[in-house]
Amino acid sequence: MSSARPKLKPDTPKAVTAWNTQTGRTVYLTSERRWSEDVLDAAVLTAPQDEEELAFAKGDEQTVTDPYFMQVKAEGGVDGRETLRETIRAQGPTNHPMFGKQAGSP
Amino acid sequence: MYRYDQFDEQLVRERAAQFRGQVERRLSGELKEDHFKPLRLQNGVYLQLHAYMLRVAIPYGQLSSRKMRQLAMIADTYDKGYGHFTTRQNIQYNWVALKNIPDVLDKLADVEMHAIQTSGNCIRNTTSDHLAGANADELEDPRPWCEIIRQWSTIHPEFAFLPRKFKIAVTAAAPDRAAIKVHDIGLLMKPNANGEVGFEVFVGGGLGRTPHVGVSVRDWVSKGELLSYLEAIMRVYNRFGRRDNKFKARIKILVNETGPEEFTRLVEEEFAAQGPKEKVVLPDEEVARIMAYFAPPEFEDLPEVSQAFEREKARNEGFARWARINLRAHRTPGYASVHISLKPQGVAPGDATGEQMRVMADLAEQYGMDDVRVAHEQDIVLPHVKMDDLPAVYAKLVEHRLATANAGLITDLIACPGLDYCNLANARSISVANDIQAEFADADFEEEIGKLHVNISGCINACGHHHVGHIGVLGVDKKGEEFYQITLGGRADEKAAIGDIAGPGLRHEEVRPAFRRVIDKYLEVRNGKSETFIEVLERLGQEPFKEALYASA
Known part of the structure; x- marks a missing residue:
């Protein structure tokens, strides 16, 4: 795994994120176990079912690469000490507002 | 410039075909990421924050106009219209899709280029002096x-x-x-x-x-x-x-x-x-x-002084400044090496658009003996240009925002992509670079400051060479907030030295005013304009600059 992220506590709201294998775009696991490019679509997970969702993501290796837990708010959206990194992943580079999802493009 | 022989050609073509098969097997699910990762890394493919990144080798930083045009085409066709020149004289594309990378490798092979050994635990691209073969001070090429x-x-x-x-x-x-x-x-x-x-x-x-x-x-x-x-x-x-x-x-x-x-x-x-x-x-x-x-090109027998160059200097203040700052002496009378800065205000250091790449390729072809170099400072150099042609070259560079007169000055800074792109980074680099550029945007003031190397890295892996900047900036993460550790006294030249950490890290917004205080202190204590920042630092030690750095932080 290329992205060793900080370990989250079991009761911390979290989501599963990864990269689309074909395009490299950031994706998020939804409550229907589909992959969305919008972080607000991510299923907010709390123990005990969260490990099952990560296990599902890891098993979906053809579709996605390097899934991991990221911290989110209980109501959804990026949160925690990696807020800046995950916001950049979710939206795009801060120096290039014309690129990434913030520009309405991948 | 070296041209591939049949063995080079065969090797690069076979490697591209081999990687195409590996990508197909990854996309079909036959290959898992754990198995694929070492294979992609051996072909210069990383997975960054937003997309895959492809790093292309530019051996010893030398390109022809044909190769530069192909890099531009790849930027426009497979990326988002730009590329990022690196401190290892290579180029990186930040937005390529894995499914397209085999096609990119084929396009690179068409112009005798590849991405082999631009990653992984192997011997990487061998780098060299960007003025090799042009400068009078070298022993041989x-x-x-x-x-x-x-x-x-x-x-x-x-x-x-x-x-x-x-x-x-x-x-x-x-x-x-x-x-x-x-x-x-x-x-x-x-x-x-x-x-x-x-x-x-x-x-x-x-x-x-x-x-x-x-x-x-x-x-x-x-x-x-x-x-x-x-x-x-x-x-x-x-x-x-x-x-x-x-x-x-x-x-x-x-x-x-x-x-x-x-x-x-x-x-x-x-x-x-x-x-x-x-x-x-x-x-x-x-x-x-x-x-x-690598035989020297056929230089014309020209007078030392170019009348066209002197006339333009007298007529055009912008040209005169650019000539003072961005030209380097050539070994042959009547020629100069042109330093093209990729550090205009507000741009990620080292970035060039596809259009800019084509302009540089055209200039190299028309005026520069078809020779282009990438400097490890993330700039481009045309090593062999007739002094008579410099006004025309400058005019074209101005049209395309490539004539920033800052080579070797404080805004010609080195910076890695940082947290805006890199999966390893802890903090942003580009925004800090742009802040510093904005602080020293006044060209007269920047020239007054003189030679000064600022290097910025977004993490301890030091792709921005912060340790060897006269002033180095290292981005660190403290409980989710970006902080920047400043080092002083590094240098990457023949007197190479590792800079010393000046003290506690600064918040993002504190870096710009801190730089201003350090520079003001330098201007106050130097013995005339000829004493550079690093010379003053070595004469007086760090203390005056540390005091300035933290004066009101």
């Missing part, structure tokens, strides 16, 4: 030896799985523009007592979390024995380098822990033990064949 090392190290089976990555740089000038002492191996071409040109060998330089300046292990090795000597070093490293701890696996750690004397003894022992069949003997005809590709 180092590029043929870079090419020889490239051919020797490409897919060398013994050195394909080293403990860690391995970087070699070569220069032939006393003023070191290739930062050879912060490479795993640095080679300085120099004569022995008999006047025969060979190499002084430095080993164990490097940056990252444990920075070291390389130590001289051999005062002189002949050209004929160069590869054998390099093999001796690589074998000692391969045998004794640590593989149990990634952070202690670079050769600098081995040299440091073994001690330079013992390390040198081990290398000399290995070198002496090489039997006749083990020696890498370079056939004279092969050396001559490679040398021929």
